[in-house]
Amino acid sequence: MNPANGPTPDFGIRPGEQAVDLPASPDAGVYFIGRIRTPWTERKDCPKNARASDAVCTVEVEARYAPALKEVETCSHLVLLYWMDKAPRNLVLQTPSHYGIERGTFSLRSPARPNPIALSVVKLLSVDGNKLSVVGLDCLDGTPLLDIKPYFASTDSVPDAVVGWHKRKDERAP
Numbered sequence: 001m002n003p004a005n006g007p008t009p010d011f012g013i014r015p016g017e018q019a020v021d022l023p024a025s026p027d028a029g030v031y032f033i034g035r036i037r038t039p040w041t042e043r044k045d046c047p048k049n050a051r052a053s054d055a056v057c058t059v060e061v062e063a064r065y066a067p068a069l070k071e072v073e074t075c076s077h078l079v080l081l082y083w084m085d086k087a088p089r090n091l092v093l094q095t096p097s098h099y100g101i102e103r104g105t106f107s108l109r110s111p112a113r114p115n116p117i118a119l120s121v122v123k124l125l126s127v128d129g130n131k132l133s134v135v136g137l138d139c140l141d142g143t144p145l146l147d148i149k150p151y152f153a154s155t156d157s158v159p160d161a162v163v164g165w166h167k168r169k170d171e172r173a174p
């Protein structure tokens with residue numbers, strides 16, 4: 001099935017999950033600015049979040065955007081935005097396998113969402129032309145890249161932020 005309209009074989013619908021009809025056409029388009037090269041070709045092997053692996057990954061930026069990398073090498077950390085191209089887009093309630101309780105898509109970091117945009121704060125190791133070596137990714141090899149931004153610890157970090165349901169991790173289905 002088309003990922004835009006329903007579950008891919010790799011995802012499926014779990015008990016408690018709910019899908020909706022998506023609008024007939026999108027409201028805007030995006031330009032993929034490159035691809036992310038990672039060691040992972042299957043979801044089961046992918047880290048669940050950006051801190052779960054210290055694998056060095058390569059961000060390949062399309063040559064036309066190379067000038068936009070000027071002074072990126074001065075940044076210790078970057079925010080990467082990428083497009084989870086293998087995820088379904090129509091789920092509004094999801095039951096993550098490791099919790100067994102359905103939650104709203106917008107309270108989750110699942111790749112399945114109407115606009116399957118993921119983000120990670122990565123550590124920048126080096127820049128070689130239009131290739132960046134980074135640590136801190138959780139996506140499949142070949143995942144399309146949407147944007148690169150400098151990470152500002154002064155404004156992006158909220159050390160006392162809380163996700164209420166995550167504090168209740170022991171709340172699992174019987």
Ligand SMILES: C[S@@+](CC[C@H](N)C(=O)[O-])C[C@H]1O[C@@H](n2cnc3c(N)ncnc32)[C@H](O)[C@@H]1O
Pocket residue numbers: 043044046047048049050083084085086087109110111117118119120138139140143
């Ligand atoms: C739980 S998400 C976290 C995403 C991101 N760090 C965020 O919070 O925005 C990471 C998972 O997405 C899945 N995934 C990775 N690359 C994907 C892709 N290109 N399409 C669909 N799913 C992907 C893998 O199962 C991986 O473990």
